[in-house]
Amino acid sequence: MSIAFVVDRFGNRFGGAEAYGVALMRELFAAGHQVTVFAREYDPACDLRLPYRAIRVSTRWPGWVRGWLFAHRAARATQAGFDIVHSHCNGWCGDVEVVHVTPVRYRWRVQPMAWLKRCLSYPSLRVQTYLGLERRRMAARPGHRVVAVSQLIAYQLEQAYGPFACPLPVIPPGVSVAPASAAEVRVRTRESLGLDQHLTLCLLVARNPMRKGLPTVLQALGQLPEDVHVLVVGANAAARTCVDQAPHAVRQRVHLVAETAQVAPYYQAADIYVHPTLNDSFGMAPLEAMSFGLPVILSPAPWCGFAQYVRAGDEALVLSHPEHADELARAVVRIRTDAALRQHLQEGMRAVLARHAWPEVARQYQAVYSAILAEKNAS
Template identity: 40%
Template sequence: MSPPESLPPKLRVAVFNRTFSPTGGGAERYSIALVEQLSARHEMHVFAQNIGHQWPGVTYHKVSSPLRKPRWINQLWFATATWWATRRGFDVVHSHENTWHGEVQTVHVMPVKYSLFQGRHGVRRVLRWIKVVTSPRLLAYLGLERARYAARPGRQVVVTSESLRPVMAAAYPGSSAAISVVTPGITLPGALTADRKREVRAQLGLPAEGRCLLFVGNDYRKKGLEALLQALVQLPADVVLAVVGNPAHIAEFRALAETLKLGARVFFLGALMDVSPAYEAADILVHPTFEDTFAMVVLEAMAHGLPVVVSGPTYCGIAGLLSQRANALLLDDPRDAGELARVLEDLLVRAPLRETLSQGAVAFAAHYQWREIALQQEALYFAAVAAKTAPA
């Protein structure tokens, strides 16, 4: 009889997020899910300015925020405060923020340097540098970013999709050898019944009958809500839209919906602590984003068996993993309301296509469960510890 395998050592891990709440967005839900999964195996400590989460075995540390605006000053404050609090006593520091401190740095957005300089040459590049050196905000972000991705023993740079790997390598070539991909994940929900669908629609204030499109995103502009509203005008009157996300944008887009005479067909639900009821209430997820390094909401919707309409790989990281008309419908141009309306109209009238996409979505999502994703993250923690402690 072979001896039992020894358990891996328990690590003391610090995790940085300015906002540690499910309402923060996909990046925050990603961080939260990893902490929940790993808390059974390691001593997890969360450092955040806004904490809207509680989990057994997790220790929470409130980081002060004496000056929330301008945001770049708050970012510098958060980076400094978390460095001071975790400069000793932790095996691994894992940052989801633009900070210089941390063996593991997870990238959720395009690097500032890439956004500023990619594709700009000659005079255009010089003008962009003039803009940078005259902006304390840009200098702060670029300075933090450069320190964040600098090569050092144990440094692990995590990107959430393969499409982000070449972007990081182009912006910070020195980080290339340290880059790993750890995608978002899901926890597969139980089967949805007709009674449950009616129940959650009633809870959310949605019509009991009719077909419901779902939009989930905190930045309504960047995630393409305007084009979706314009497309909704062209769809049958029984099709309604539920909008989940940052309540700060509701007034502007409610006014747009009224201008388009869609007031009775658009339901702004605000930020939800748990988005699952919205997925259960909906019939189709629409995500015409202009920029997403992955788009966790698409994966979550697919886990619930929703057919998804999403921007193509040029705009959205997860789209590079999806197959047109097998598990998703991919948009060539998310700004084209006409294309979006045609795609949605076709999907709404073709029940076999909806069924194909639903089955394909669940099959796809099953390969991205959090328990497996967390083990990938854990392996990077141990790699960071081994590199830090290796003899020079």
């Protein structure tokens, strides 16, 4: 099968949705399919090398204009020569349209919003362009499927657009079980960060740490013993400013690493994964943390879609609210002091990983592709 994969940027270091695409295309390529990537950028450090056609859009344009130009050029570039066009971008080119984030229409027309902000959205060319792109993306046609990456996204899509003519598949991200951690990797990584080998290290991996709950993590850290530290991988300017403004006793126990595609050593160096996110349609980072054997603390739905896929207390600890720093601090203390709880969570994590294996995700997509091709042939 010849597959065109359309994504803004291809590579693990760009974020969870992008990492989803890389892992899925890896499985499909391994299964014998021909995959061509259409993207604005292909990470040269990505270990998966596929045929690539660049879609160039000048950065001089504002974001909403770039989005329309990208959609137009992607549609033109993929209109012939492929059995399936699989898109992760807003636009109208895809046979399969995978929705990773809160739908534009849900955000601007369904969820509560200040009346003035909603009124101003109607004459806004920016908002209307995004709404128009998404409306074309959702439009029913033969051989077309919209796929949600979580039950939360599926619910939001149906609230925004009503019942879909075809069933709305929900295919959450997968994960590969990490190889057994080598003790020397943990030691070496901690040494590189200047960390004592015996302290408790909490990890947060995010392209935008502020949205993933960094302020709550810092507040919780202030309530925890001095031998608890926090490592933030993916720290941007906003995250550094937030840490700089924290009390000295907190600031000196926070360690920042810039965005990188090589995250595995940091998972291996950590003891607990903290994810009090404010906005995650799914949340691949905590799932990936589980693959490295880390106990996970995360936000509940609707702030974190992944919370709908774990049994609270058995497979992860789930907060009652992402901004309850005292609750996060108590959860960290429970995990670091209760060996029985850690063992219980470890056993639960194995069940989560079994449910989210990438080969199973790829199998579900291939079933969607087969249904699409059957419809196209029939019409």
